[in-house]
Amino acid sequence: MSEGSESTTVDPPKKGETPIAKEEPTTKNGEATESEKAASEVALSEPEPVLKHPLQHAWTMWFFKNNRAKEWKVNQKPIITFKTVEDFWALYNHIEVSSKIEHGCDYSLFKEGIWPMWEDEANSGGGRWLITLEKKQRHAYLDDFWLEVMLCLIGESFDEYSEIINGAVVSVRPRHDKIAIWLGDASKGNMIITIGKKVKERLGIEKQTTLGFEAHDDTMKKSGSVAKLRYTV
Numbered sequence: 393m394s395e396g397s398e399s400t401t402v403d404p405p406k407k408g409e410t411p412i413a414k415e416e417p418t419t420k421n422g423e424a425t426e427s428e429k430a431a432s433e434v435a436l437s438e439p440e441p442v443l444k445h446p447l448q449h450a451w452t453m454w455f456f457k458n459n460r461a462k463e464w465k466v467n468q469k470p471i472i473t474f475k476t477v478e479d480f481w482a483l484y485n486h487i488e489v490s491s492k493i494e495h496g497c498d499y500s501l502f503k504e505g506i507w508p509m510w511e512d513e514a515n516s517g518g519g520r521w522l523i524t525l526e527k528k529q530r531h532a533y534l535d536d537f538w539l540e541v542m543l544c545l546i547g548e549s550f551d552e553y554s555e556i557i558n559g560a561v562v563s564v565r566p567r568h569d570k571i572a573i574w575l576g577d578a579s580k581g582n583m584i585i586t587i588g589k590k591v592k593e594r595l596g597i598e599k600q601t602t603l604g605f606e607a608h609d610d611t612m613k614k615s616g617s618v619a620k621l622r623y624t625v
Contacts, residue, residue: 444476448548450504451475451559453483458496465509473504480546489535490562490569501542502559502574510608514558519578519607519622521588523571523595534569537595538562541571544594553583578607578622588625 453471471487474480490499500508510516525533541560548554556576563570573591575584588603597603604621611619 442478444478446476447474447480447546448554449546451480451546452502452504452506453487454498454500454502454508456498456500456508457494465507468500468508477546480542484539484542490538490564491530491534493564495564495566498561498563499538500559500561501545506558508559508561508574510612514576515574515608517578517608518556518558518574518576519584519605519610520561520572520574521584521591521603521605523591523597523603525569525571527567527569530564530569534562534564534571537571540594541573541591544591545573549594550587550590553587556580556583557587578605578609581623584623585625588623592625 450473452473454468455471456468459467472483474483487499493499498508502508503514506512506514523537525537541562544550545554545557545560550557558574558576560574561570561572563572573587575587578584584605588605591597592599592601592603602624605623606619607622610622613619
């Protein structure tokens with residue numbers, strides 16, 4: 393090698409060691425060496441941070457597992473609150489689908505700050521659209537219906553009527569499963585009916601199948617297993 397030239401030198405390795413290249417210096421005239429140029433190019437080529445798509449509202453996913461030894465509210469656990477489309481999909485792809493959770497368990501998706509319970513101030517004057525599926529329909533429909541309902545919620549698919557939507561619940565039970573879309577005001581009949589029709593359309597529910605809307609007040613006061621329906625579509 394001629395005097396003044398630069399190169400990468402390697403010390404003879406000791407027994408059991410791997411040869412390690414020495415760091416290249418900058419050339420005598422102040423110009424960057426080839427390795428420094430390469431490192432700079434790598435830094436410039438690193439991908440930029442992923443741009444996430446914000447949602448209009450932040451949403452909290454809840455999980456309920458019935459333990460009769462504890463108070464109902466204690467059994468209701470928030471999983472995570474998310475504010476972007478990407479964070480929703482990261483959550484959805486990480487947890488079990490609704491058809492695989494245990495009987496007696498619920499998933500709930502509500503706007504941040506609202507508990508999935510009638511007593512919450514945001515829910516107390518409202519009600520719910522209720523979709524009931526028989527046990528034999530669980531694997532064919534439950535997961536797809538629940539995902540579509542969640543996408544309707546976080547995507548504000550009900551346009552200006554989305555303001556009265558507080559959240560939704562999927563409940564898995566031994567004999568049948570339920571999906572409920574919770575609204576904050578049971579008195580807004582036109583808005584409620586429009587939302588119900590949109591739900592049927594998005595889920596592809598046949599026209600001859602009737603969906604019913606129950607006010608929470610009526611549900612709490614019911615004497616039998618079925619509450620009075622305020623609206624149907």
